[in-house]
Amino acid sequence: MSNVTLSIEKLSKQYRLGEIGTGTLSHDLNRLWAKLRGKEDPYSLVGQVNDRSIQSKSEYVWALKDIDFKVQKGEVLGIIGKNGAGKSTLLKLISRVTAPTQGSIKAKGRIASLLEVGTGMHPEMTARENIYLNGAILGMKRNEITEKFDEIVEFAGCAMYIDTPVKRYSSGMRVRLGFAVAAFLEPEILIVDEVLAVGDAEFQKKAIGKMKEVSRGGGRTVLFVSHNMGSIRTLCTRAIVLDQGMQVFDGTPDESINYYLTSNKVDMTQHLADRTDRGGNGKLVFTEVKMLNNLGGLTQEIISGDKAQFVISYKTNGPILSNRFLLGVTFWDKNENRVLGYSSDEMGMEFNEFNSTGEFILDIPSLAIRGGLYDIKLVATEGGTQAEHMLDNISNAFTLTILPGDFWSVGQPNRSNNMVLLDGMIHHV
């Protein structure tokens, strides 16, 4: 017997667009009529690709189309995709909330999802009653819950309020309670969907710890959906990329993230030759900027702490005094703060002779600045920053997105209150 615990075969899900109402009955009758004659469902042929941006021609849409993958025991599979790519639909099908239109899902063992924690909790009932109710909804047996009751209460940190109705709880506490119950389920296949976004920091830590414990220690399978590439990279062993309901990539987390970040924009290169909002005398003109990520892919998005390479192309209109040449590359955040700068003179750099065209390459081994949008300003001078020495000067030469990462590789997204992340270590002596 193989180690495959979950097998998704040619899975498709069709949705109807627009309002359900008029036409429902007639479509139902059409379907029935086709079925009676032994024909295929007439509406399964007409669905179209799930692309939100274009006006639809058909009334039906494929939210998922021909998804096909297998997950081994102990694997942590990350599912990456833009909003509306079909990630949640896929998880809904696997957790049996709704049925597929075509294809099949085969699984070994219990599937539990943390799609939404605290499902079915009744506000009028006490935490104790709700733990039993919620546990039962998730498929636990009564004695199973009784066995783990103390642990659940401890994990949720609500021992004091155990006989208080849940309606008196804060929303954060309710989430804790819900997650605590779900965490003590022992499913063979666990589905986690962005739940980590809720709850305070201390609780997030507990939750991630639990997830890692489940996947590593227990040899169980986890399906993990997140928009945080850092978490995907540290927690997952494999990742797939969904786009418009189709599975477009399957590989290691790094490869999948690279695919996802480099494939979804048409032109990653910033062309500067035609820009007029620039200073300088034009003896040297920046023509384009592009960014390459750790795998050498062209991109405009990079995970905080990753290696980045900027390739800055230029052309010259006359001789350049290379011994007096100076290049400045500065990073500005959206509040116009200068976050980071590289100046060739400060770095003691000497330039070769200039040809009519050429490239500067800036290598940053770890671009560990906090998540957000950054603009790059390029400056080239010949001998000083005064106007008469300025060759070219262009703001917003390139806009890059830094995605929150997981700098310390602990499975926890970095907080947003730090400007920069520097390598370091705390020792307790």
Add this chain to the structure above:
Amino acid sequence: MKENWDLVIKPHKGLLDVDLKELWDYRDLLFMFVKRDIVTVYKQTVLGPLWFIVQPVLTMLMFMVVFGTIAKIEVGTVPPPLFYLAGIIIWTYFSDCFIQTSDTFTTNANIFGKVYFPRLIMPLSKVVSGLVKFFIQLVLFLIVYLYYGFSLGSVPFQFSLIWLLPILVILMAGLGLGFGLIFSAMTTKYRDLKFLLQFGVQLLMYATPVIYPASNLPDGTLKQLMFYNPLSHIVESFKRIFLGEGMLTVEGLIYASVVTFAVLILGILIFNRTERSFVDTV
């Protein structure tokens, strides 16, 4: 290579493919839902579970005034409070089962949309919590019954028929559940039925000998029609056990059982088809 999958999810499944083992595995959930239904009804109320009793008593008083004093409907030789109360509690059980299960999908869309468990657990739990309520009301009825028994010197209780009682309760539950399942499945797509249901149950009560004895009807088409209604046989038999008056025929009960069975099967069938993808249409 042959794999042993524990779970295979396919677009379609058999018509009557009810996984009884799975239902049994989820019995603790059924119990928790029943507990939730019962417990949350009287949280933060002064009278608490007494509310289960207040309702039939007030209804009984209203019926006595409207149908007894004003409309002067004959109820036979039994004391009117007993007659009305008997009709009310058996009818309430049916209408509770029916109405409570008929909105299974619409009221639980939220929870069904997030987590899987056998959907049939939900309507079944309504039937069981209705049963708890029914027993509480039956106790009330017996108290009133004994009071009249002592003041009249004897009660018309038919001891030889007591074995019929659980059968009648099961038939009522089955009919209520079956109709409820059919409606619950249809209302997910066609909300129109929700409006029909409200007064439909009320009209049905008048078509069933709840507030009048079946013997009041003149022989003829009307009486014939009433006996096509399976509920008539159940209500009349129930009254017969306690009050000694009421139509009770073997054919009638067999007819009621057959209809109940058919409605239940049809209900499960339709419910089964709907539960798999109702999340998309609700």
